Amino acid sequence: MSTDACDLSSCFLCANCIPEWREVIVVKKETIHFKKGELIFKEGDKVNGIYFLYSGAVKVHKQWVDQKELIIRFTRQGDIVGHRGLAAGDLYPVSATALAASEACFISNVFLETILKADHSFTYRLMQFYSSELQKAEMRMRNLALMEVKGRIAETLLELLEVFGTNAEGYMTVPVTRQDIAAYAGTTYETVFKFLKTLTTDKIINTDGKHIKINAENKLRKIVKNAK
Amino acid sequence: MSTDACDLSSCFLCANCIPEWREVIVVKKETIHFKKGELIFKEGDKVNGIYFLYSGAVKVHKQWVDQKELIIRFTRQGDIVGHRGLAAGDLYPVSATALAASEACFISNVFLETILKADHSFTYRLMQFYSSELQKAEMRMRNLALMEVKGRIAETLLELLEVFGTNAEGYMTVPVTRQDIAAYAGTTYETVFKFLKTLTTDKIINTDGKHIKINAENKLRKIVKNAK
DNA sequence: GCAAATGTATTGCATAAACCATATTTTAAC
DNA sequence: GTTAAAATATGGTTTATGCAATACATTTGC
DSSP, X not given: OOXXXXXXXXXXXXXXXXXXXXXXXXXXXXXXEXXXXXXXXXXXXXXOEEEEEXXXXXXXXXXETTTEEEEEEEEOTTOEESGGGGSXXXXXXXXXXXXXXXXXXXXXXXXXXXXXXXXXXXXXXXXXXXXXXXXHHHHHHHHHHHSOHHHHHHHHXXXXXXXXXXXXXXXXXXXXXXXXXXXXXXXXXXXXXXXHHHHHHTTSEEEETTEEEESOHHHHHHHHHHOO | OOSOOOXXXXXXXXXXXXXXXXXXXXXXXXXXXXXXXXXXXXXXXBOOEEEEEEESOEEEEEEETTTEEEEEXXXXXXXXXXXXXXXXXXXXXXXXXXXXXXXXEEEEHHHHHHHXXXXXXXXXXXXXXXXXXXXXXXXXXXXXXXXXXXXXXXXXXXXXXXXXXXXXXXXXXXXXXXXXXXXXXXXXXXXXXXXXXXXXXXXSEEEETTEEEEXXXXXXXXXXXXXX
């Protein structure tokens, strides 16, 4: 893994800003490394900037009483993390934690606002990005509220597949704990454990510890469709 | 109720665009009336524009298998409806239905994009609006996933109070069916019915058909806090 | 003004899924 | 390399909540 994976073209910022800005970005940006399990920022922290993920994997999550948490989304390279802070409030409404060793480009809020003020079309694209994030959030809202647990777990597996992809043997590239699957599906560890076991028995998936392989994507989709 | 409630200043568009644009807006806009229960647009319809609500009340909702639906949000005057269509896809991801006789200003997508291209700061404000909507959506995601039903119903009542306000006697200005409360809280009619009954017995609320009065807001908040 | 549709009221019953308890294995830390 | 801390594994019990059934009331369309 290179020390600086930034190619000044693949992240959302570089891909969407006016090319001339890149010279400024390369000076202003800061590359930060995160170890597996490391907290990137915490719900309630003061917002200081925005992150563009180069490599690794990150979960964005939100707390509720005691130890309960909901994972809002999983992100991979190219994704934006910390954009929720751009709204009125100046505190992060969510936390972000690295699921694997990760590298991110950090842009301070001050600099980001300079870009936004100067680059009209970047602002427009960022607005579109928010809009599509909002659509996804509402889809998930509906699923969490109306879909039964098995459907939500199946859906979680499909989303993990989509976000992280697979290696040569068909296993997902990022190992995810059952607890994290539960936290994304809005259920408990035990329920995930039991359901993954029946999925394994039915040969719909294979598990090797935290490494998961989906054998029958269509059957998972069927479970989602039939989930109430 | 006046025929045209638009004062060219109170809606999100007029309040945030460059003043000069208002002259154009007044020509391009279209005032539309909706009867109670009337569908404004339907999930899957082609997006043709955006609505700014002048008066009345609207629910934005999303379908799931059969007759199941989740109400995404309730809106009152001043609010934007239909903005979800601005993203990549060109189909509305949600439906909108008038809860009471309502008036809205309709702006076609073509004209809206003209404004967005020309008015940098309007685009910026709209982006901020999306960002705050996203935060709300994620908060609700968490609640739907982790909070138990009683807390969600209590939360629903508090949100209705916040959005619709009360009349002189303390009753909410917009009557809402228990089915709609259920659809917002992500539960069934029966559960809402049972819980509202105990709330009435405990004198925390008063109900007169669809008209609800909250007597002890603090007790509702306590229920929300203690909901798991 | 009447019919049809929609919403309300009310109950018991069934059950999915959370909760509890406890043992073992894996992973991380010093 | 040992220990602590997560994560996994697995059963049994409990309970919150959805579901079915049925009667009545209210709204809305024609």
